[in-house]
Amino acid sequence: MGRGVTAVRTVLAEDGVLLREGLVGVLGRFGFDVVAAVGDADALLHAVDSTAPDLVITDIRMPPGFTDEGLRAALTLRRRHPELAVVALSQFVQHAYASELLESGDGRRIGYLLKDRVVDVAEFVRALHRIVEGGTVVDPDVVRRLLRRRSDPVSRLSSREREVLALVAEGHSNATIARRMFLSEAAVGKHVGNVLSKLDLPPATDGNRRVLAVLTWLRSAARDG
Numbered sequence: 001m002g003r004g005v006t007a008v009r010t011v012l013a014e015d016g017v018l019l020r021e022g023l024v025g026v027l028g029r030f031g032f033d034v035v036a037a038v039g040d041a042d043a044l045l046h047a048v049d050s051t052a053p054d055l056v057i058t059d060i061r062m063p064p065g066f067t068d069e070g071l072r073a074a075l076t077l078r079r080r081h082p083e084l085a086v087v088a089l090s091q092f093v094q095h096a097y098a099s100e101l102l103e104s105g106d107g108r109r110i111g112y113l114l115k116d117r118v119v120d121v122a123e124f125v126r127a128l129h130r131i132v133e134g135g136t137v138v139d140p141d142v143v144r145r146l147l148r149r150r151s152d153p154v155s156r157l158s159s160r161e162r163e164v165l166a167l168v169a170e171g172h173s174n175a176t177i178a179r180r181m182f183l184s185e186a187a188v189g190k191h192v193g194n195v196l197s198k199l200d201l202p203p204a205t206d207g208n209r210r211v212l213a214v215l216t217w218l219r220s221a222a223r224d225g
Contacts, residue, residue: 007033013044013058030125041073055085078104087111107211111137137171156198164191169214
């Protein structure tokens with residue numbers, strides 16, 4: 001790391017020893033100071049209280065029941081520390097978990113990523129930085145799965161608007177979306193505006209409208225599930 005760059009204080013919760021140790025090594029190489037690495041949800045809560053990190057990365061399914069212990073711990077932490085950045089890792093696409101986590105707090109500094117995404121280290125690290133900086137990042141596979149489901153608000157969107165919303169949900173800026181879709185940034189801005197309008201999001205809200213748009217179709221998909 002260069003001089004003057006502050007490491008992101010991170011608590012990692014993952015019961016798989018090999019994955020946990022691998023993540024500690026990767027995070028350390030990319031400017032994340034792993035102040036605690038634990039294997040269960042109770043240890044996660046204790047570690048956050050004792051170390052005051054900037055970021056928590058947690059598996060959803062953890063001991064002893066291997067159901068949603070990590071998720072429940074993450075939700076508890078968001079209630080206790082609304083500004084804490086939290087990233088949930090999951091083995092499978094579970095839209096109800098994504099919806100519940102993303103609805104916590106103000107919907108910012110939240111990520112829901114599949115474990116397979118970790119193998120692309122550069123993209124994983126970029127996602128973590130976007131989340132720490134106040135963004136919301138949903139795994140592309142989760143986005144695609146949810147956008148294939150029928151839900152009332154999203155059914156109003158055109159195919160191009162759905163594509164734009166999918167990229168918004170992944171945490172991309174208008175400029176990045178424009179490059180990916182070979183559109184002008186102005187055209188992307190118009191599509192985003194149409195999405196926000198069709199989802200009936202009040203114009204008085206600020207930049208968090210993008211987060212609210214993602215939450216709208218996550219809630220709809222969860223209801224349909």
